[in-house]
Amino acid sequence: MKQIEAQRNILDFTLSSLLRRKRKNAVLLLVYTLVVFLIASVMFFTHSIRREAALVLKDAPEMVVQKVVAGRQDLISGNYIDRISGIRGVASARGRLWGYYYDPIVGANYTVVVPETGQPQPGSVIIGDAISSSRKLYKGDLLAFRSHTGEAVLLQVEGTLSSESALVSADLILTSEDDFRELFGISKPFVTDITLKVGNQRELGTIAQKITRLLPDTRPIMRDEILRTYDSVFNWRGGAMVIILFVVVISFINFAWDRASGLSAEEKKEIGILKAIGWETSDVIMMKFWEGTAISLSSFLLGVLLAYAHVYITSSLLFEPFLKGWSVLYPDFRLTPYIDAYQISTLFFLTVLPYTVATIVPSWRAATIDPDVIMRT
Amino acid sequence: MIELADVRKVFNMNRPNEFTALHGVTLHISANRNTVLKGPSGSGKTTLLGILGCMARPTSGRIMLGEREITSLPERFLTEIRRRSFGFIFQQLNLIKGITALENIMVPAYPEGERRSQLKKRAVALLEVFGLGQKATSRVEWLSGGEAQRVAIARALINNPSVIVADEPTAHLDSKLSEEFMEIMQKLKGEGRTVIIASHDPIVYTSGFVDTVVEMRDGSVVDVRATG
Amino acid sequence: MILYPPIIALLLGSFLVSMMLLYSASFAIKILRSWDIKSGSELQLGLERKTYLISTIIGYAFGFQLISFFLFIYTADDLCVFFVGAMCAVGTLHVDPFGYPTLIMKILNFLLAGTWLIVNYTDNKAYDYPLIRKKYYLLLLITPFVLAETVLQLLYFLGLHPNIITSCCGSLFSAEAPGAAGGLIAFPSIPMKIVFYSGIAATLVSGAFFYRTARGGYFFSLLSALTFFISIAALISFISLYFYELPTHHCPFCILQKEYGYIGYVLYALLLSGALSGIGTGALLLFRKEASLVDIIPAITCRLTLASVLAYAVFAAITTYQMIFSNFKLEGY
Numbered sequence: 058m059k060q061i062e063a064q065r066n067i068l069d070f071t072l073s074s075l076l077r078r079k080r081k082n083a084v085l086l087l088v089y090t091l092v093v094f095l096i097a098s099v100m101f102f103t104h105s106i107r108r109e110a111a112l113v114l115k116d117a118p119e120m121v122v123q124k125v126v127a128g129r130q131d132l133i134s135g136n137y138i139d140r141i142s143g144i145r146g147v148a149s150a151r152g153r154l155w156g157y158y159y160d161p162i163v164g165a166n167y168t169v170v171v172p173e174t175g176q177p178q179p180g181s182v183i184i185g186d187a188i189s190s191s192r193k194l195y196k197g198d199l200l201a202f203r204s205h206t207g208e209a210v211l212l213q214v215e216g217t218l219s220s221e222s223a224l225v226s227a228d229l230i231l232t233s234e235d236d237f238r239e240l241f242g243i244s245k246p247f248v249t250d251i252t253l254k255v256g257n258q259r260e261l262g263t264i265a266q267k268i269t270r271l272l273p274d275t276r277p278i279m280r281d282e283i284l285r286t287y288d289s290v291f292n293w294r295g296g297a298m299v300i301i302l303f304v305v306v307i308s309f310i311n312f313a314w315d316r317a318s319g320l321s322a323e324e325k326k327e328i329g330i331l332k333a334i335g336w337e338t339s340d341v342i343m344m345k346f347w348e349g350t351a352i353s354l355s356s357f358l359l360g361v362l363l364a365y366a367h368v369y370i371t372s373s374l375l376f377e378p379f380l381k382g383w384s385v386l387y388p389d390f391r392l393t394p395y396i397d398a399y400q401i402s403t404l405f406f407l408t409v410l411p412y413t414v415a416t417i418v419p420s421w422r423a424a425t426i427d428p429d430v431i432m433r434t
Numbered sequence: 435m436i437e438l439a440d441v442r443k444v445f446n447m448n449r450p451n452e453f454t455a456l457h458g459v460t461l462h463i464s465a466n467r468n469t470v471l472k473g474p475s476g477s478g479k480t481t482l483l484g485i486l487g488c489m490a491r492p493t494s495g496r497i498m499l500g501e502r503e504i505t506s507l508p509e510r511f512l513t514e515i516r517r518r519s520f521g522f523i524f525q526q527l528n529l530i531k532g533i534t535a536l537e538n539i540m541v542p543a544y545p546e547g548e549r550r551s552q553l554k555k556r557a558v559a560l561l562e563v564f565g566l567g568q569k570a571t572s573r574v575e576w577l578s579g580g581e582a583q584r585v586a587i588a589r590a591l592i593n594n595p596s597v598i599v600a601d602e603p604t605a606h607l608d609s610k611l612s613e614e615f616m617e618i619m620q621k622l623k624g625e626g627r628t629v630i631i632a633s634h635d636p637i638v639y640t641s642g643f644v645d646t647v648v649e650m651r652d653g654s655v656v657d658v659r660a661t662g
Numbered sequence: 663m664i665l666y667p668p669i670i671a672l673l674l675g676s677f678l679v680s681m682m683l684l685y686s687a688s689f690a691i692k693i694l695r696s697w698d699i700k701s702g703s704e705l706q707l708g709l710e711r712k713t714y715l716i717s718t719i720i721g722y723a724f725g726f727q728l729i730s731f732f733l734f735i736y737t738a739d740d741l742c743v744f745f746v747g748a749m750c751a752v753g754t755l756h757v758d759p760f761g762y763p764t765l766i767m768k769i770l771n772f773l774l775a776g777t778w779l780i781v782n783y784t785d786n787k788a789y790d791y792p793l794i795r796k797k798y799y800l801l802l803l804i805t806p807f808v809l810a811e812t813v814l815q816l817l818y819f820l821g822l823h824p825n826i827i828t829s830c831c832g833s834l835f836s837a838e839a840p841g842a843a844g845g846l847i848a849f850p851s852i853p854m855k856i857v858f859y860s861g862i863a864a865t866l867v868s869g870a871f872f873y874r875t876a877r878g879g880y881f882f883s884l885l886s887a888l889t890f891f892i893s894i895a896a897l898i899s900f901i902s903l904y905f906y907e908l909p910t911h912h913c914p915f916c917i918l919q920k921e922y923g924y925i926g927y928v929l930y931a932l933l934l935s936g937a938l939s940g941i942g943t944g945a946l947l948l949f950r951k952e953a954s955l956v957d958i959i960p961a962i963t964c965r966l967t968l969a970s971v972l973a974y975a976v977f978a979a980i981t982t983y984q985m986i987f988s989n990f991k992l993e994g995y
Contacts, residue, residue, distance in 0.1 A: 059547035335517030406671035
């Protein structure tokens with residue numbers, strides 16, 4: 058079709074004219090790529106961490122009941138379980154055993170948990186992959202613990218954990234109930250806390266109230282409160298990020314506008330010639346559109362690829378000091394890549410859209426040069 | 435063929451630097467003739483040329499192209515007409531630097547949406563007509579003055595226009611090339627085209643190939659003489 | 663408010679589009695006051711040059727409006743983890759009262775911008791800009807809607823605090839739920855199917871009739887707009903059930919997700935195209951008596967009618983296919 062052929066011709070001409078001005082366009086490409094890279098890195102990183110948090114919380118219980126003694130958490134009696142189960146609206150309740158174990162060799166805290174299902178054999182443990190790799194422990198090896206009495210307790214590694222979320226499993230050790238109680242000196246019927254499942258989400262508040270009335274020395278914690286906590290952490294750091302982002306985007310818009318307006322005399326002349334020999338304003342606008350598209354696409358692609366490499370391969374080399382503050386155990390933390398069309402389109406809105414808007418008016422101004430201008434000069 | 439009725443062109447109207455380039459020009463350009471607009475710089479020839487060539491709209495007055503009134507045509511229609519019916523040759527030649535001679539010739543036809551392979555064939559044929567077949571892939575910066583001139587003429591012909599418009603075409607040419615130019619214009623006239631040239635070069639306006647000389651001064655037509 | 667890149671992106675996008683529209687509106691006023699095609703004055707030439715800018719701006723706004731519609735739904739979907747009780751976009755949109763209005767405005771503005779572009783395209787084909795005034799009145803009309811959308815979206819996002827318990831599509835789109843959503847679900851499926859297929863059939867027939875005989879154009883246009891709403895209602899009422907293969911899952915947004923092959927995008931794109939082409943036809947028919955448009959409008963309306971009819975036909979085809987070949991049987995159990 059005629060229209061398509063005309064567009065192809067214009068596109069051809071545009072690409073050749075871009076190549077003719079390599080130096081000027083190279084600078085623009087560089088800055089554009091840098092902007093995309095920065096914003097994409099922040100986005101990929103935040104998105105991945107959020108995903109991991111969501112995964113953690115997916116299986117988190119809707120409510121956890123802890124015993125509070127003098128303002129601090131204490132072991133809670135398993136006898137409370139029956140009383141909580143009796144409350145109307147509670148579908149089920151169970152006790153949880155978990156705690157922290159400090160390993161002086163690596164200088165890190167492990168999270169020790171007795172899982173609900175899939176408990177290892179008594180005398181065995183299942184360990185997370187970060188522990189496995191940092192202490193070089195594999196299936197069949199023995200792991201030495203120091204129990205609460207000071208005695209050495211040897212447990213055999215039954216297997217390692219692989220989980221969708223590295224955040225969850227990395228420092229995890231799963232034990233059997235007997236081993237746990239022996240290690241930490243927690244006798245029956247005490248448990249660390251009690252978790253609940255409720256029938257109706259909307260009743261969570263009511264149930265929490267009933268529990269505090271029934272068991273005044275306890276404190277119920279709801280999952281959404283945890284969510285809020287996570288979120289406020291992200292928000293604080295996210296807020297700082299947003300301000301930086303904002304400044305970056307504004308500067309970029311300014312730069313783009315400047316670049317687009319600052320046509321060299323050479324470029325102005327070329328457009329004047331095009332208008333004079335029969336190109337219409339909309340043809341020149343299309344040319345400018347293709348120019349913008351070519352530059353945007355290349356910068357976008359390059360920026361995204363670099364950001365991907367940065368966040369997932371080099372583990373956010375540039376951001377780590379600002380954002381994470383993790384413990385000793387994760388010098389080589391690898392996030393799982395979570396990129397989808399949704400991320401890409403958000404990125405598009407944050408980079409290509411401002412660039413395009415910044416160049417609309419300068420492009421138009423360039424395109425509406427009078428055809429007879431080159432005759433008059 | 436082209437009819438102007440009381441055409442005025444004013445720049446910067448209602449401002450302190452208001453300037454009237456054309457004061458009520460009434461003119462008739464005949465088809466298939468070679469017309470020269472003669473006059474010193476500032477006489478308004480370039481402005482008139484622009485209006486005749488559908489590049490600019492008059493501030494007031496009317497202009498007819500054949501049977502059709504084009505005074506108030508929106509830019510996109512005017513440009514379409516200009517692209518298909520007019521071929522321009524400029525004083526400075528104004529070829530696009532950095533691309534080949536062949537590409538320069540094809541550029542005016544891009545918006546027409548012709549198949550590229552076909553367009554290329556026609557452009558090459560034009561180059562051959564002017565004896566520049568060998569120079570097709572040369573950058574225009576490397577061409578001699580005369581060669582560049584011929585490329586500019588070839589470019590003006592790519593859309594097979596019925597009117598050729600030239601603005602001071604011989605300003606940078608020596609006498610020999612100037613005469614060569616007038617011969618080419620005569621040949622084009624022989625093909626049935628109309629030629630309009632603005633020039634204050636005697637070689638042009640005293641040439642035997644010219645049919646009408648329109649003399650201009652200070653934005654008005656002072657004399658129209660049929661010669662040849 | 664949750665400071666989160668997609669939200670910032672949407673706010674930025676809407677803000678930029680609003681600014682562009684305001685700028686265009688101020689120009690529209692200038693045009694309405696001083697446009698005179700017969701004049702060759704510099705003012706007029708300047709105005710004509712400016713119209714290119716406005717067309718370009720609205721073109722971009724239209725494109726971003728479409729993308730932002732899907733991005734908005736996706737963001738709402740993504741945010742559902744923060745709201746207890748929300749399992750997909752439906753729940754998130756219900757968190758505060760501005761969610762659904764924003765969505766509706768996005769659709770409306772997409773259709774308005776699209777209509778403007780169709781009118782603009784037609785206007786440019788004539789020698790004397792016959793629709794210039796009407797076009798810019800329309801622009802002045804559209805601008806407050808775009809501004810309203812930006813404000814609503816902002817208010818919506820401001821109202822999102824992650825400790826709010828909301829309802830998920832289960833309770834919102836269930837027969838007991840109050841309001842239109844519940845009413846739609848509770849509506850027995852056979853009559854709803856009849857309404858849906860009648861709407862599609864009527865649109866296709868009147869479109870074909872108009873295509874052949876150039877009569878009944880307004881009727882067709884109205885029908886195509888009506889069918890848009892009927893189709894959405896049908897999606898919620900029974901079509902979605904066949905995609906989810908569950909008798910209680912009526913959510914209109916989950917079909918946009920990967921699990922269902924992103925079929926939602928195709929379906930919504932078809933519906934939006936069908937509606938836009940149909941409405942555009944109606945808009946152009948208003949002007950067919952204009953002298954310079956007499957020859958131009960029929961060709962354009964024919965193309966638009968064809969597009970609309972095809973879009974609805976393909977939509978009906980896909981959904982019917984799913985209904986026949988799905989493992990789910992709605993009636994007769």
